[in-house]
């Protein structure tokens with residue numbers, strides 16, 4: 001008698017996220033929303049966090065996931081969010097943004113503080129709160145959505161590049177500190193991604209926001225980044241993607257963008 005078949009097509013396919021809970025911050029738009037959607041399709045139990053509950057609730061319902069209010073800059077909000085979770089296997093630290101494009105000579109310190117608060121302090125705050133659960137999972141993942149702005153600097157970008165350099169350092173440090181724990185630390189650093197709100201939040205003018213992507217045939221879109229995130233998270237757990245830099249083909253380097261027309 002032949003033994004049980006080991007052919008991969010012999011049983012129902014088990015989705016890679018089955019049995020794992022993934023928290024995605026900043027899931028009400030852009031990369032966070034695309035990542036939540038993608039992880040739900042990969043079988044994860046997804047918990048979406050952000051401030052705009054109307055958008056979050058609708059999105060969560062569309063994928064059979066859970067929506068919880070979260071303001072990463074507010075300690076009480078983070079504590080309540082952490083309290084509401086039974087288990088966490090994956091934390092995608094995506095909430096963030098850029099809020100000005102000023103040269104240093106015209107630095108708006110309130111904008112610097114806001115940028116640092118959400119991108120760095122907010123990320124540390126939530127990571128710290130969920131770390132015990134991530135370690136307890138036995139196969140945890142902390143993924144940081146950094147940026148190429150965390151690896152190089154550019155004129156007019158210092159409030160954001162300084163913050164994203166902070167995120168990069170945070171990821172590196174945490175990976176070192178958790179070297180003997182069952183938790184992977186992953187950083188995804190996208191270049192130019194065309195999302196609805198990112199550039200608009202930064203320059204606060206629709207035309208200037210559109211100019212960021214003008215002539216670039218195919219900037220990345222949120223789904224492209226979600227694809228990279230899902231790929232990194234669904235490797236076997238001994239495979240740690242430390243840092244994945246992803247750009248559109250038209251952006252050979254931060255300052256070298258091919259524009260047509």
Ligand SMILES: NC(=O)c1ccc[n+]([C@@H]2O[C@H](COP(=O)([O-])OP(=O)(O)OC[C@H]3O[C@@H](n4cnc5c(N)ncnc54)[C@H](OP(=O)(O)O)[C@@H]3O)[C@@H](O)[C@H]2O)c1
Pocket residue numbers: 025026027028029030031032049050051052053070071072073094095096097098118122145146147148189190191192193194195196197198199201222
């Ligand atoms: N677009 C790009 O070119 C690009 C490139 C590289 C890296 N990134 C990074 O990718 C991430 C997502 O960017 P995106 O382009 O998807 O921008 P986005 O559409 O503006 O999304 C930002 C998300 O963060 C949430 N958020 C903001 N402040 C928050 C807070 N205090 N607490 C909780 N959530 C908060 C927002 O939701 P609420 O307002 O509802 O809270 C929103 O869902 C950011 O970290 C960004 O720096 C973007």
